[in-house]
Amino acid sequence: MAYSDKVIEHYENPLNVGTLDKNDEQVGTGLVGAPACGDVMRLQIKVGEGGVIEDAKFKTFGCGSAIASSSLATEWLKGKTIDEAETIKNSMIAEELHLPPVKIHCSVLAEDAIKSAIADFRAKQQAKRELTGAAPSGAAKSAASASAE
Amino acid sequence: MAIQLPIYMDYHATTPVDPRVLDAMLPYFNSKFGNAASRSHVFGWTAEEAVGHARETLARFIGASNPKEIVFTSGATESDNIAIKGVAEFYKDKGNHIITSVIEHKAVLDTCKRLEKQGYEVTYLKVDKYGRVDPDDVASAITDKTILVSIMLANNEVGTVQPIAEIGKITKSKGILLHSDAVQGVGKIPFNVEQMGVDLASVTAHKIYGPKGIGCLYVRRSKPRVRITSQMDGGGHEFGMRSGTLNVPGIVGFARAAELLIEEGEAESARIVSLRERLRTRLWKELDAIQLNGSPDRRLPGNLNVSFSFVEGEAMMMAIKDVAVSSGSACTSASLEPSYVLHAMGIGDDLAHSSIRFGLGRFTTEEEVDFVADLVIRKVNKLRDMSPLYEMHKEGIDINSVQWAAH
Ligand SMILES: Cc1ncc(COP(=O)(O)O)c(C=O)c1O
Ligand code: FES
Numbered sequence: 001m002a003y004s005d006k007v008i009e010h011y012e013n014p015l016n017v018g019t020l021d022k023n024d025e026q027v028g029t030g031l032v033g034a035p036a037c038g039d040v041m042r043l044q045i046k047v048g049e050g051g052v053i054e055d056a057k058f059k060t061f062g063c064g065s066a067i068a069s070s071s072l073a074t075e076w077l078k079g080k081t082i083d084e085a086e087t088i089k090n091s092m093i094a095e096e097l098h099l100p101p102v103k104i105h106c107s108v109l110a111e112d113a114i115k116s117a118i119a120d121f122r123a124k125q126q127a128k129r130e131l132t133g134a135a136p137s138g139a140a141k142s143a144a145s146a147s148a149e
Numbered sequence: 150m151a152i153q154l155p156i157y158m159d160y161h162a163t164t165p166v167d168p169r170v171l172d173a174m175l176p177y178f179n180s181k182f183g184n185a186a187s188r189s190h191v192f193g194w195t196a197e198e199a200v201g202h203a204r205e206t207l208a209r210f211i212g213a214s215n216p217k218e219i220v221f222t223s224g225a226t227e228s229d230n231i232a233i234k235g236v237a238e239f240y241k242d243k244g245n246h247i248i249t250s251v252i253e254h255k256a257v258l259d260t261c262k263r264l265e266k267q268g269y270e271v272t273y274l275k276v277d278k279y280g281r282v283d284p285d286d287v288a289s290a291i292t293d294k295t296i297l298v299s300i301m302l303a304n305n306e307v308g309t310v311q312p313i314a315e316i317g318k319i320t321k322s323k324g325i326l327l328h329s330d331a332v333q334g335v336g337k338i339p340f341n342v343e344q345m346g347v348d349l350a351s352v353t354a355h356k357i358y359g360p361k362g363i364g365c366l367y368v369r370r371s372k373p374r375v376r377i378t379s380q381m382d383g384g385g386h387e388f389g390m391r392s393g394t395l396n397v398p399g400i401v402g403f404a405r406a407a408e409l410l411i412e413e414g415e416a417e418s419a420r421i422v423s424l425r426e427r428l429r430t431r432l433w434k435e436l437d438a439i440q441l442n443g444s445p446d447r448r449l450p451g452n453l454n455v456s457f458s459f460v461e462g463e464a465m466m467m468a469i470k471d472v473a474v475s476s477g478s479a480c481t482s483a484s485l486e487p488s489y490v491l492h493a494m495g496i497g498d499d500l501a502h503s504s505i506r507f508g509l510g511r512f513t514t515e516e517e518v519d520f521v522a523d524l525v526i527r528k529v530n531k532l533r534d535m536s537p538l539y540e541m542h543k544e545g546i547d548i549n550s551v552q553w554a555a556h
Contacts (some may be wrong), residue, residue: 003467011467017535034553035499035538038461038479038487042537059537063463063480067535102485 003064004098010068015075018057020044025128028121030113039066039106043073043113047121051081058113065103069093069110082118154471156517160356160451160510161305161333162475166402167358167511173405174360177398185395186386196397203404210407211331211350212341213367220366220387221400225332228351228366229256229299231391232328235377236297236349237264240326244294250274250282250311251493252304254330256351261299270294279444280309280494288319297326302350303334306477306490306506307443308452310338317346326375332356336410337418337450342367348375354399358511359406363399366391421450421509424518428507429453431522436529438542442477442491442504451509456500459539459548460532465505468528472521477504499548 003011022029026047033040039062048054056074060067072093077085090111094104157165177199185200187193204216213219222228237247249261251273261271272290274282282300291298298320303310313329320327328349331340335350336357342350353364368390369375383392410417432439438458454477457465462478475481477488479502487501496504507521533539538548 008467011464014535019540031537032554035502035548036497036553038498038502040537040553059535059540061459061536061538062461063478064467066461067464 006097007068010071011064014071016057020057025124028117030116032112041109041113043117045117053077066106069107073110152520156472158507159473160508163355164358170402170405174398174402177401199401203400206404206408212343215370218370220390222364224364225351225353226256230260231380232349233260238378239376240296244296246270246294247297248272248290249299252276252490278495280307284315287316295325299328302329302331303449305333307454308449309443310447314345321346336414354403357406359403360399363396363403418450425453425509428518435526453507456503457529459536469524475506478502
């Protein structure tokens, strides 16, 4: 398989590899995929004032395209509000990296990871509101366990 | 000495033509270009003589008693097809049952699948965690309808050597034919059709430093005389078993390649084993969480199949792109399915995705092994720093206890 220059660039010099404190209430963690499928992506966002993503980190077990997709995703997330972040689509990642059809699912995983990290962040905020006062019960509780698709 | 990049460590896929083989072949492209089937002039006689000589060498190579037992084909895929389909068709009045194993090459498995569609019954024997077929399983799978057992000499992915001699005793005693795809093992480990009771065997030149597109099928002529229905109609070449003008330069190269292994194979295997062990020792010393796939002792000299846990195989291949290896990871295959061989051995899909096959061979040097070991160690560590699974492993989380959402 021939890789695009952009995949190779992100793969060889991945941006934002690392770990944020998953217990920090400003941090949202998304862990998607499964080892048995050959791909697991963990993407974390740290959300600051006004819902702006201050930092994003990833760790990925997967092929070069999956690593490049995560690297690109974290780069795109930084500086966006979480509402803006939600509009990132796998097709945008696939297009930017020139992914061939068999590697589209690697970009899908990145989109899932973004969504899952945002959901985790929102759930934490919801839980915080519940703790501090009246809030609707039954808010989604999202652990750092995997969810995909 | 400076290392020449890229480094080839994929000798199970194919091998370069040895220069001595090429030298032997060259005259047969031009000055000795005759058709071996031309009976009426010197051009034909010269070609025929070369082919006859090649047949003798190849018979000696696999321990066949009669050169006429060597049928030239285009390679092992064709040999496997002719052997299995040819026997199935010829002996269909005797029975319709074939026994093979789940870890055979696709040339055998897909041939068997086609026969199943035509009404044959096929038993696919399981293997143990090392990828070995149990001869007792062969014995107990035999029915009064069984006509053929097909088990490979050694597996192309994990290098596991099969107990062909033991299986041969069983098939002999039951009067059932035994075919062996000997492609990966012949010339590297002991293989002798007479001593092992093999009735049909597939061999290909390009895995033994010969050219691509030439191979042979051994078809036993006595005790018992094996009959096959030809699968290619035409001029009746190769004793009526495989029509088509012979690839004389290929045949000459094939035989020269075999001759070199008759002379040097034993010493070469010993050298390759020591190189492989050098690689293995380095990797095991400097990396944690790695697993050998296949048998620790009954394996091909040049095979080292390793799973580097928490690192995906294709990413690994990309990281060591100056080294040609292969992987059982789904990400490398068009089908997005991990290796069926590793799966059959009970190796989890996560480890299959992390597997890398190093294939060492004739032209592998100690310097290359050291270079590859250094590179692999560095890159595995780099990729593990990027792997969420390795981080979890380090935190003491059992990856298998996590509820993953398979997709
Ligand atoms: C075990 C085995 N059988 C058959 C083949 C097919 O051989 P050929 O390439 O000569 O058709 C191969 C090689 O790919 C092999 O490894
Ligand atoms: S992670 Fe398997 S193809 Fe990308």
